[in-house]
Amino acid sequence: MCSCGLEEFVCSQTQETNKIPYDYLSHKEKYERAVENVAVVFKCIHKIYEEMDGSNDAYRDTIVRFLKRTPCNDGSPVAVHILMFLPAILGQASAEQRAQWLPRAINANIIGTFAQDAAAPKPRPARPIDKSRTGLRHAHLVLPFFLNLQTELGHGTFIRGLETTATYDSKTKEFILNTPTLTSSKWWPGGLGHTANYCVVVAQLYINAKHYGIHSFMLQLRDEETHIPLPGVEVGNIGAKFGLNSVDNGFLRLKNVRIPRTHMFMKYAKVLECKDMDSSLLVLEKLKTDPESISRPESEKELDQDPNGKWDWNRGPEVQILDFNTQQHKLLISIATYYAFNSLADELSKVHEEVTLDLQKGSLLRLPELHALACCLKAICSSDTAACVEQCRLACGGHGYMSSSNLPIIYGMATAACTYEGENTVLLLQTARFLVKTWQAAKNREVLMSTVSYFAMFFEFRESFCWENSMDGIMRGFEIVAASHIDKCVKNIEKRMKSGMPYEDAWNLTSIQLVAAAEYTTISKQDIELLNHRYEELLTKIRPNAVGLVDAFDFSDDVLNSTLGAYDGRVYERLMAEALKSPLNAEPVNRTFHTHLKPLMRGKL
């Protein structure tokens, strides 16, 4: 290794002059570009660790320095190998298994990925191993964060629903691995698509037709020489995503794939042969202080809860995730917003027509009002829309991150509107100016324009205002709060000007409050409590009509263009079908295996 600094080292490894910038590449080309950098990633990790002093923070520092210095701009196909596959071997493999797998994994002779789930045994703090060999001594420090890795197409946070099976065949002393259904296809592991040739698979274990819970198995995916998937192994890329397109997140389907008995991870449990009974036996060797056994039951209670007796993933499309209160909170707000914005658009059109008529009669009176209204509604509608789209996308979990959900593209369009045709903050300040000006008129008891006529009420009824839990009361409440906001801003500006500050400076210092004033969004604390209660009850009432309210938007499947939002609800079939259309999946082995991965695996770093 040269004696130059880390920056220079990384720089010298990653000169990309004359290459087309990443953002212009196709999905397939982005992956290929990332594989070209895989050797650099390994070198950087080794180099950085060399420079560490072996202190307690070594692992975290390595990761931080790695992220600060290494060109993994959009993720890396070997991130899961480094961050999860290696720690899995460290934490779950028996001593013999570790001796067999670890050196090969550390030296990148094999590249792995990791299809674990929350229910599966977690890596435990491992005994420190030889620092100079691995750089992974403190790998366990990062583990508390790996809690709920999604693995199967139809199974995210719900753990016991995992469908992949490992059936022990005592005659051949092998496990037979199967993903018996579409929904049991492994889905998401980074590097699984075309990079990894080994994988940790989590499956339901059966011995003599008896269920023994969930265990981890080391599975070879691809031939080490040709990289061709082994018989019974169907593996590929899950498709374009919102981001992280350097990572070939993959799917995996298994059909009667046999692995030796010794490929079950055996640190905490193993299957032993019992000769006298001609049968097998699962031996569990649990640590007395097993952190997972304490924290996991909590987690399962949470995840398995069945609010209305309907929660059963195995029933497939009938699952009503909307019965969770937190999901209702996320989704019904968006539906309500759609209807509200439609009404607002009608209202604005009406005002626009009225003002146009006024203009033809020579009256300019309501023009500032129209301007303020249009500015405010453009800003609010665009930013709320973007927030709602993102909320809905996140509510879809990992599937919402897939480009084929179309939610990333919809977000890209929605958030653009926050900037074009008038940046939202600038527009809100325009409205704020109108409000401050009109406030003076209201103080002077002048006649006010219709959309701000509630200012008058503030001056008349402010003292006697009493919250009322009705639609009218809610409206009145919003008006009072909005008016109070403006009142406060105006007083603030006046105060600052009295202390000698110029108007524009006072305005600038008050502008955050002013933006809030234009947003109309706050209300007093006890009022919110009452509203909250009412809101929770409304969610339950609206719930049965949620689907109908959305169908009424009347968007066709062709225009929605989403694997998740199609009328027939065949989500999983569509997700898989779109994945299979990826040009990366047109060939079993990507060209970069021969140019970059194979040399790396043969030790030619």
Added chain:
Amino acid sequence: MCSCGLEEFVCSQTQETNKIPYDYLSHKEKYERAVENVAVVFKCIHKIYEEMDGSNDAYRDTIVRFLKRTPCNDGSPVAVHILMFLPAILGQASAEQRAQWLPRAINANIIGTFAQDAAAPKPRPARPIDKSRTGLRHAHLVLPFFLNLQTELGHGTFIRGLETTATYDSKTKEFILNTPTLTSSKWWPGGLGHTANYCVVVAQLYINAKHYGIHSFMLQLRDEETHIPLPGVEVGNIGAKFGLNSVDNGFLRLKNVRIPRTHMFMKYAKVLECKDMDSSLLVLEKLKTDPESISRPESEKELDQDPNGKWDWNRGPEVQILDFNTQQHKLLISIATYYAFNSLADELSKVHEEVTLDLQKGSLLRLPELHALACCLKAICSSDTAACVEQCRLACGGHGYMSSSNLPIIYGMATAACTYEGENTVLLLQTARFLVKTWQAAKNREVLMSTVSYFAMFFEFRESFCWENSMDGIMRGFEIVAASHIDKCVKNIEKRMKSGMPYEDAWNLTSIQLVAAAEYTTISKQDIELLNHRYEELLTKIRPNAVGLVDAFDFSDDVLNSTLGAYDGRVYERLMAEALKSPLNAEPVNRTFHTHLKPLMRGKL
């Protein structure tokens, strides 16, 4: 036209069987796919308008139906032609100009784009024109929203700073158009990159060295036969974006490009020849009731404000946009968050080490605390980080939407973390369970773990708590508010269970509040007021150190990989350099001109 319904018509036009899905394409291929659909877009608009009843809502309905039915999933290269170029001709051109340009634009014989800005004269409500010919009778209804279109690389909402010049040459009766600086390059207009052959350009008008303000001009960009840019016209694509990659947003640089006098938009102002003086004269014909002349000064006041006497775009990189209070509010929060999360990570590592030591001694006591802490921090850190990234991206205006800013890719990575390794809402509910459980212990005056020891304080000092505007006071305030939240949730659950509801249902109905409890984010109203005031003053104090605090993150330019965040601050040079690397810009005319645009322009719809 066939008599089938609109859905079937659109469907028949857009069958894309066997095509590679859009998301897998490169930036260049996405544009080419979009151009293949341009003819369909024109047909749909015509078809939809045919079906309208000519009512007042016709235009809005057309747009809504268009968006609901037409496959413009990621935008269209002719959207600006339809939504802005045509209305500009309708609203700003003289009768003779309209007669000359409108039919050609409507029939797509020419395709235009629009480089207007807020300062330029806006289209006014036009007299209804023959419905059967155009479908644009109500085009003006949409115009109030087109307020601040960004046009030049260095000039967004600041209007008077536009640098493009139109100098009248009275000898040849021509205008000479120039973009004299890099920052005056036109930047953003949709369709400008490779689709449009005409463009409305907004420029500072000079006659005999005298400045006459900002006016619009019709400029031919490309040869109608070959589509090659005309002499002096440098035009191209601005590069990959966060979204809307079907739209070829473009840049335009002009060097002594001459256009005839009659190509200035002459509805409201024209340059006349004054033969007796051998000079020229600008004649302004302002409508008495000109809506823009009333609303625009407001807008300019807003946009031109100079908070500290430093606001001068023309000084280039010295502009300190951070002197705006609203920008400080957006950006300084992110900087503070970075430092806070670093401390949190240290703290969590410490707790993790302590708990690991406890485990080795056989004590499991603090394990649930660590689990709750890790769940909460994973959720809060990932969602706050995503929100901060998006906040910063939006604060960069249009430039933050460019892929070359790297902010879209950073957001893609940040938001992924909200879903992977445990969906955030699920994790927050895990923390909530811990909090509710610990609450019972606190009520029973049991000894509490360190991170929740403040619960005890709530039971002891709740009544006597008094807000104090100090760091300690703020901490105390947060603790009281957090504790009150949990108190309310627990009471809520108990109340619901008393009324006969099972625990899990009561939990589900309370879960929105529970998520909020886990977030620790609220505080009482009057306390917020005091904090707000302090906060505004702190912004001003931190302002001088903002750059230093960010430099201390110590990310190298190579890793940041951003046109906007580079150390030398040469933003505009980098933006243009990255744009020029687009494969679309490698050839002056894209192949789709010959296969799709030219046939369309020759009337072969």
